[in-house]
Amino acid sequence: MKEIDLKIEGMTCASCVSHVTKAIEGIEGVERVDVNLLTNRAHVVGDVIPDAIIKAVDDSGYAAIPLSNTKKLVLEITDMTCTQCAVSIESSIMSLEGVESVTVNAVNEKATVIYHPDQVKTYDIIAAVEAAGYGAKRSDDKESQEEIKIDKHWDVKIGVALAVVMIYLTMGQMFAFKLPIPNFLNLEINPILYTLAQWLITIPVLWMNRLIFIRGFKSLFNKTPNMDSLVAIGTGAAVVYSIYGSLQIFMGNMHYVHHLYLESAVVIVALIRLGKYFESKSKAKTTEAIKSLLNLKPKTAILKRGDEEITIDIDDVRIGDHLIVKPGMSIPIDGKVITGYSSIDEAMLTGESMPVDKTVDDTVIMGTMNQNGHLVIEALVDSDNTKLAQIIELVENAQNDKAPIAKIADKVSGVFVPVVIGIAILSAVFWFFYQGDLERSLTVFVTVLVIACPCALGLATPTAIMVGTGVGAQNGIFIKSAESLEEASHIDTVVFDKTGTLTIGKPVVTDIYAKKLTEHELMSYVTSIESYSEHPLAQALVLKGDEMGVPRVDIRDFQAEVGRGVIAYSGDTFIQIGNEKLMAAENYDLSEYQDVILKWSMQGKTVMVVALAHEIAGLVAVADVLKEEAKKTVDALHSLGIRVVMMTGDHALTAQAIADQVGIDEVIAEVMPDEKASNVQKLQETSKVMMVGDGINDAVALVQSDIGVAIGHGSDVAIESASIVLMKESIYDVVKTINLSRKTMRNIKQNLFWAFAYNVIGIPFAMGVFYLLFNGPFLDPMIAGGAMAFSSISVVANALRLKNIKL
Template sequence: MIKETYRIEGMHCAACAAAVERILKKQPQVESVEVNLIMNQAVIVANEELDLEAANQALQKAEFAILPLAEYVTVNLTIKGMHCASCANACEKILKGQNGVKEASVNLLTNQASVTYDKRKVKLGELLHALQKGGYEGSVILDQQQKVEEKPSFYERWHIPIALVLAFVLLYIGMSHMLPIALPLPQIIHYETHPLNFALIQFVLATLIILIGNAFFIRGSKALLHGAPNMDSLVCIGTGSAYLYSLYALVQIMQGNLMYVHHLYFESAGVVVALVMLGKHLEARSKRKTFDAIRSLMKLRPSTATLYKEGEEITVSLEEVAIGDQIVVKAGDQIAMDGTIIEGSSSVDESMLSGESMPVDKEIGDAVVGGTLNLSGRLLVSVSANMDNSVLTKMIRMVENAQGKKAPIAKVADQVASVFVPAVMVIAVLAGIFWYVMEQDFTFSLTVFVSVMVIACPCALGLATPTAIMVGTGKAAQNGIFLKSGEALERFAHIDTMIFDKTGTLTIGKPVVSDFIGDDAPQAFAYMAAAEAGSNHPLSKAIVDHAQKIDAPKYTASEVVSMHGLGVQARIEGKEIVVGNAKFLKEKGYAIKEEQEAYHKLLKKGNTLVFAGYDGRLLGVCAIRDELKADSAVTMKKLRSLGIDVVMLTGDNEIAAKAIGEEAGITHVIAQVLPDQKGDVIASFQKNGKKVAMVGDGINDAYALTLADVGIAIGSGSDVAVESADVVLVKDEMKDVVVAYELANAVIRNIKQNLFWAFFYNSLGIPIAAGLLYFFGGPLLSPVFAGAAMAFSSISVVSNALRLRRFQAKW
């Protein structure tokens, strides 16, 4: 199988993404397609190389295009300092001499150069630096650079206000005389005194509005011709029918049939198009708010980095930084890329990554993450990941993928939408025919037809799911929780069993001294730390760390001998120190009473006991264990209150496992489980009909995370665990499990609300537009009000989704 990513052009909404996916899936080589609307990309899995030309031809029929992701980039430069042809040749030679430059063309007349280069091999900053070394000054032509926020054109700024003003004038002229109290209208365009002028002014205004909103008609007609009618098709046919019939009436008025002045529907066509434009604009503006999470993450990434090369500092674009490069980060600057500090020390604000406000001290050898803020000190960082594989990019990609993927609940809306537009067209035609038969009035019939076509916009259905997922996953990202897909989010909302790995998940994952029984703790730990100083064993490190913590005296041990599985013996100030388990000390002649009640209590709490003797005297016993995280117990309590069965899974012995379980408030403990058996435990719960979430952090949890209905990885855990999981908790806090669960439920509730109102709206709106109320003596819905209602339905769905931005977990 071949998996490739392509760029897609021409997509505007979720319906466009669905159309692209549908068209590409019809290509013979294609096995699966995943379209990302946010990135305007499609990931295609094919059984052989994709026929790009054929795929492009198929997409172009629906106004889309597919392009490969370019490896080469072309940039236009302005070069100062050139005076003659030899200068131009010299600049061209310099540019072509750089590794990775494919083409370089210098124009002396314009003092410009066009350079095509492989951005993976050479950086733009290096090209400019090479020109500088040759005595020339190069700079990028500003209008050739991609701008984050380009200023909108005059048309983009003013086409909707102009259309609305024209629509207001058109509505006033066309309907002022129909109100209970007629509004004043100049005689020159009054329908009674100058009917032709009355018709012509409406024709001009409606035509101008339709020209401004021509995109609906272009897209709608093409979609209809290719057998895939959409919302634009409904607007196109509905308003187009009203416009064409009004045009027919205008011709009749010109021929002297003045009664046709009452058969003009220019205002319906023009005003509906203007209202639909306004509705789509407000909808787009509301939808832009759903991308806040991605935009806020992208803002964390600086646009340039300071490259340190051969003793010089060169400013380059971020895309050009490669693994192994050295970058300089000055105090107050954002760290451009992930890497390791090779020079300097500083405090770094990592709140974007962890949500914690306290800065973290960093020294040589410590890892830093791109996007975090260097608060003090100059750092020299060796880049360990390129931009595509950086932590920040992965965070952005997680959010993008989650927002681009559909939840299973979206299939309901998709299935309805696929038959909805054709069904509406049939209903509109049948309703029009019915009322023509009933009323013998073509104008009345046309009003019904247009109203049904306009009010039955399926946009609210199409927006119901993606907007809620976008806002929900964005809100989660702001809390340091990354939901990788809409599907995972929906599964998470239906979880009834949550299984937690113990070590590193519920516990801190690092043995610490929890208790000591003896006469002089500082002196005892001073001797023990001296004996254990050279060992890498976790228990030895716990003893050394604790000695430093209590500021115990420092000694130097000699003749250190480690006895595997027993302990260590050494000499301090000429006397023997023995540190180890009870068996080891007994062998050395120390009287150890293991049945002692105090020791037994420590063992019941899950401690490992380490005894210490010095010069024939028992110093005491040190209790070491992996302690529970501060928020583990309260998290378990909250999960149980939400009706979730909590289970702890560990490879530890049963005594230690039950001790930790009891402290955490977990009664269901499964101990002595080997890494390869964790998946079997997950499967056994699933066979009993349970919906299982697995929370873990290690490589040994990867299989279980994949097998569970929802895998939840602790962000501080292994890369394998993070990659295997559906949900990633960046902050390493147990309470985020609850936040993620409650947010998933809030998103699914929001989607259901959106779907209900979208279905309810269309179920109610179409019969009213078709004349149901009029049939029972009520009013007939005007196409103008139908257009306004259609726009309101989409805006209301998006607005409901935006309420998720105010989500807060209930503790």
């Protein structure tokens, strides 16, 4: 089974997506096709060769280009003196295995190399240039990028300028204050020059926008009409009629000067291109999240080789390389600190503003910022397998994915254009026979075709999905698919695993009760004896003692009583620390302490009794405490109308005591790891269930649930099994995830409503229905063109509002 990614050229609307999808689905061996209008990409899964896909897409009126795994490198070359130097450099670089093509420009002294990064590295290419006797360094090619920016939209600007001139020429005399027009261009005085002037304006505009007509008619002839087809037919009809009118003028029938429709063709085409320009700018904003992630990847790294520091391309970093990270530099690769100490800003990964201290053996992540220290790190992965690369892939996959709700627009778009063409023809025929006016008939025909907009339908879902997943990524919420984003909006039950999810995941000392000693004196004995134990509860006691700054006492004859506690001597003082079983075995009377022990036990805490010299000296309680945000999270979920369930292997009474602290609705206790999935399945009989966990034993339950959410610090298995990954440790992000999902779905529904409403109102208006029923006005084709352009922009603009939502 192959996965092939292709760039699709020529798509302008949802109908285009539908046609391309159907063309690829018709190829034998294709299992699945995802075509995205925003990114102009197709992802194909199946047993099929790229050439078959390219041919099918080409036959349907579009172009497909396979996305290569090659990279482009631009080098600035020095020491060239003639064109023969360029030939010599090209020959030297082409001798390297993995280089696909080389072009050296002797004028601007730049070399452009297309190469396979898995076969040859940047420094190998630079070394080949130097071996030929020349100098070379990387170039960002900023000048050429600026030239592209300057030239990119010149045709749009010229088209709009010519459209304004056309309106001035043809409609300037219609205003209350007539605009001055030279006599030689006055339609009454010199109709032939007036007609020629219109053609001089029209021809450049039509030529600059010829692709609309090429794509439109090609799609029409392939029986897959799209938005370009509507515009091409409508404006083409206006141009053809104007050709007939112009011939009549040149033959002496001057009254035809009032029956030219070139201004409609020019203004419609110019407005549509202008609308597409603004739409593309708006759509670019929807991908800002992914661009910001891509910008986090450093271009170079400083390789430590002995005492030498070498700047290398980031893609040339190999596992095991030692890299230098200076203050103010971003971490070049996922690695382990070998030497040094620093504070690292990990906001890009977790959204947390506070820097994290890193020292020897701590791991660091590509793209995070080294704030103040000098580090040497060892690369643990290559640049294609970093956590940042995984996040980018995850976000891209989600943005290219289709939400189930998009199927509504897809079904409509598949038949939209043919239906509109049919409506336009019927409307034109009706008005011709109703009024006997060919011009009225032509006007209605053009207006219906131009006002119909499948683009708004096609953009309604993907723009919101792209912005929504981008907002999630910026907040440390990584959603793996559009389906998961939609499904999260329907959740009515959230199940939390207890340990490590609702709780911090490790025991801490919560209470100290000292009878005959001070708390510091009691903890001095406890810390000293427990420092000899490896038990997790012992580590919590030692940590608490160290936090309190208690002194250590000498310990001898340490002995661990399995399942009960520890005993030892400090000088001649006999020390015992353990549970009630240990104390009962030693015949201690705990009746005086039973109220405290019972109270702490009911709160889910483990109580340890401390005895010194055969007398009870105090009690210490240890528990895996709830996270600070647990109560806030549960309350927020309740406010969203969501039931909260806690699942744990703890005893029922202990679990209920913990649940009561935060107001959890239902507790499923004494659950074995292999029983979690079946319990989730039972809940799914009546609810849409989101499961939140972090451990390996949560993986099956995460898969079973409608939406599985993994905490970012959790196991790789849990993260792999989940639909959504939260990079912060805060479980309040579960609330943010549901809020994001609901607001994104609300935005999609708004977009679909306005897209459908626009066409439901606009098409009848263009047909002349309002004139027939209410004696209202007819819609001018130029206004229809502007309205059509605005409809797409309004949908994208509405989706962009998601960027400002508060989670």
